[in-house]
Amino acid sequence: MASARVLRATPITLACGARQRLLTQVEQHASSLRWHAILLALVFGVMKTLTPEASAVLQQTGTMHLMVISGLHIVLAALFGWGLMRAVQRLLPLRWIVPSLPLLVGVLLAWSYAWLAGENPPAIRAALAFSVWTLIRWWGVTCTSWQVWLWCVALVFLSEPMMVLSNSFWLSCVAVAGLIFWFQWAPLPYGLRQGGQWALLRVVHLQCGITLLLLSLQWGIFKGISLTSLPANIWAVPLVSFVTTPLVLLALPLASFPPLSYRTWWLADRSLDVVFMVLKPLQRGWITIDEHYLAWSLLGWCGVIIWRFGWWRVYPASVAALVLYLVLQREAVPQPKWRVDMLDVGHGLAIVIEQEGHAVLFDTGSQWLGGDMAQYDILPYLRWRGTTPEAVIISHSHQDHIGGLGFLLQTYPALTVYSPFTEPGHRACIQGENWQWRGLRFTVLWPPKLVAHAGNDDSCVVRIDDGKYRVLLTGDIEIKAERRLESALRDELAADLLQIPHHGSKTSSSAPFLRAVNPRYALASTGRYNPWRLPSAAVIARYRQVGHHWVDTAQSGQISVRFFNERWQVLPYRERLLPFWYHQWFGVKRDSE
Template identity: 35%
Template sequence: MLSWMTAAIVAIVGVAFAPALPTATIIVTSLIVGFCVSTLLRSRWRWPVVAFLLAASFASSYGLWRSAQLLPVDLEGKDITLRFRVLTPPERRGGALGYYRFDAKPEGKSLGRLRLNWYGERPPNLGDVISAQVRLRRPHGYRSPGAFDYGRWLFISGYSGVGYVRRPSEAVNQGASPNFSAVIFRQRLIAGPVAYFDRYVHGAVMKALLFADRSGLRDEQWALFSQTGTSHLMAISGMHIGMVLLWGWGLGRVTGFIFQRSLPLKPVIAMSFALIYAAMAGFSVPTQRALVMAAMAMLAFSLRRQVTSWQVYFTAMLVVLIIDPLAPHKVGFNLSFAAVAVLLWAFQGQRQQRGLSLLRSQWVVVIGLLPLLGMWGLGFSLVSLPANLVAIPLVGMLVLPALFIGLLLLFVSPKLAELPLSMADSLLGYLELALRLIAKWQPVIHFYPPPAAVALGIAAIFIALLPRGVPAKWLAMLPLVAMFYWPVTRPVKGDWWVTVLDVGQGLAVVIQTHSKALLYDVGPDFSSGFNTAEAVVIPALTNLGIDQLDALVLSHADRDHAGAAPALLENLAVAKLYLGEETPNLPRAGIGCHSGKSWRWEGVSFEFLAGPEPSQSGNNASCVLKVGAGAASVLLTGDIEGDIEGYLLASQKDLLPADVLIAPHHGSKTSSTTAFIAAVAPREVVFSAGRHNAYGHPASSVLRRYAQRGSRCWHSGQHGTIQFRFRSGELADIYYAREWQYYWETPANAEICRKFKSEG
């Protein structure tokens, strides 16, 4: 039984991470040939082969269907008229100059769900049908080491595109649609209770625990839960479902005793409780896993059949994958099934339930999830064990029962619900206080082990959790500890790397020597509070093994270059700060960069090209930095425009030639003059710009000029983070993040100037 299920699971997971999918014709042909071959097999491999083929075909067909729902490439960035239905209550975002965000489903179109912004005062209501002009783009996110891939999350969450409503005042609201929608039905059902909880201090946490609605949680609350390893409490998971299942089982037992009936009340009531709670949470992946495992256990109890824990486990995994073949991309799927797996492995064959204590199970889960926590960049804190020992019993035994009682009484009388809900609010206050005290003991450790370290760590866990009596199994803990100290690949002495991070429409470049690091610009921040320093730059630096900067250069004060600088300086030690112009909101003073200052790090030279007098402002105030060693060099130009390019040509032309050029002003028409390109003569040129940005960067005329010079062109919005590695005085290797792509992503060619070269 396990063999054919394992084959099916491997097939679905493999397709989920495939870079390309077979066509429908190939799928059908493979099925026919495969079944013909499998009929000739008379061994135990027959059914695994059949299961693998069926599962792979199913997952591939699902992938083709989902890919077909994506916004067509030729419609990106264009105004299109859509008739759509509002699927979620509009959520206020962005502070004072805010906007509303909601999910929508187009009607009469092959598109799937859309995430739309509404820049107007009166947003539509849940369930309304709107006819309006929208501007959309396909799911896309930052592709930088350690950064959250928003585009990947959008696709696996069922979105076909994101965008905004054009001219909301002209949108036509056609009222609520009479057609049934399970999503809207759930939203309307919980709308009243959700609004009622807003009166409590910890109402956002209460909504998260009951309905998996985490939209109201503040950033500092998320940070606290993350630091103490209690974030899982805010995502309704198997633990929550298990608690509710036990309540239902207890109620069924009491009911059966009172009425003296032999009906299977315990499993029926228990599963009813679990189903209702899972529906309140929107049937997330962890709840699906818990429901299937619970259903199998209840069914086995009712039929008096024996099933092994591993049979239940793999059945639950297969069912979840059939429901959502893209589930392997979700953190919840990985952590949920990994946690159950390590518990089953650690406690297999043990009949004494006292061994399965909360303390030991928490220790097992904390140790067992270390490799996955590192792989997903979630970090680890030693305080997670005591924090969970406090939080899990408090939430499971006191807070959740009080919330459920209050929710039931809320439908009878709000006054009756006041007592249990107020008690839950107070308990959550004490919990938050306790977590804050615990969090002071030790900060989160972020580590990014390579695949080899993750694989070694997983193997070590299976050995470390073997039953007592296995000799020297404690030695398996050494690879787990080694994951935190696994040597990060760095340039050897004399070599250096230049990494252009994908920060959207902005710029951030990391320059590494063997033991030194410089960051040129930090990327943008936004009015919503989001900034690329915390989202992209710091995770990338950590991933590269950089815990402090020897120098930070802010080319000029524009927001797309220096907007995230305050956040970076608050979270990372910086030895020297160089500024192209005065930059607001910085916590410290900097040194001007236009005096022609130069220095050397481990055989690599750094030199600021002198700027004109009097000093410029805005784009033309940008620091121009030349970095080189041996015969190889890189030129970073910020946002300089044509007149500064002319000044450099006249005053420092001999310093301009470079192998790699970070294109001035993201490839704007006002920069990259023919004479400047000829003087630099770059082999490689990088345009750090957002994909389908509103400015049209890089301009076609600029690309054409570089193509005529013979340069290869790279675009961070299309290629993701791009890294140039210099070895022995020459450019040795080039890597870009989107060299590996998932099957739903738009292919990124390694040369965006090719079409212009063909013109010549």
């Protein structure tokens, strides 16, 4: 497989497409408004300018779906087109009126909105689904809601099979399936489904259903739930759906009239002021939930089924046993004494050593403009595990190892930091240092002294020992440091588990060093399709030739190692999943082999 990178680029033309010209025009009209980032997201699907504060409010109140172009917005655009065409038809002679024309205009506007959104997957999915519904109405086909749902899912898969990997796809599918299930299995009495006086009750009923039935996906994907999502959505959905979105749709055709366009954008901005006025206080309702309580998220679906069939009256003992199982399910799985998890952070390194609900981190992944791996990977993992970090060991100064330290210290100011370089507030991670932590002994084997800036060969090498099993963490040491270690501390290097030096580079993992360590398992943290082509095929062969089990994050995803009293096990994430067809493309086989 070949790889390439761009060295120099010359634009073929400086002319922009129609969408980009419209986007530039809208930015000029709305750039001074407070919520311009959300307005751009509503029209063009541009999320990169959304501030972290606004994003946190939306996520922690369960209203993020309102601010990104999805099925709701596509349907609103289609309804706008349908209503506009119906209004025009009222002015036409009866012989010119075509009954299906409003439906076709609605589809056209839906696809136009999807084009404005940059043809992002959620918008395309929604437009496809609306097109299926329109064809059913046009042809007069009689079918159930579940049949329409299945046809839409099938069409999405036919158009883009890789959609099966998308979290947003499953959220959309389960949300629609949950609504169908809710309205069929737990409907309101007939009298409450009629008349405007019960409209608020119907909205509350809908939001209750979607909140209960999406719990499992929310816990699994977002690692938490919002206790205030119900009032937040009851407040925000009508305002965004029937005030903000129609205003931004109206502002688009007015782009050629700047004063009028700006006034329309200003009104949309003021409507968001009203929305966020209530959402910000409701943000405090967000709670983080760890993996031990994931089974509880099924109580919504089970509760509806049990209530509908009346099992709580007929089989009270069985229902009580089911609830008890879900509550106590976390105790059924044998818990290890301690564990080591190499997180999948791309090209970089982040390892979590966990014991009794507390953790020590070894490196913190990389950093980039606008984010880092601590924010997007490490911290969500710690919260999902219900683990509190107490210390961080930084192997050396390179950004792919130290990038997330700043964010971690902002979140946990009391963290103890060990490093091999001179930095105020850091403890020395140099040869001879050792300490006990919750029954584990940490021994520093390298480097011999502190330096101002720690390079690869200054990496902090730490051995972790529980009296029976040993783990050796090596950072990015290269052959020079390996030789000095092998020469001076050969008897101290033996370990059951080795973090492969320098991501499997040819400049590391020398044969004498491997003989001294002699690990059963060797774990490498590597990024898939990284420009350095790491790990090296020669290094992989070197490990395998002498019988060491090689596992890396590029192929296997997160790697979890669990230590019990009489055994230990290595659990690569992707291999633990069922062998679906797409795993053959996304991780089971190595590209270089």
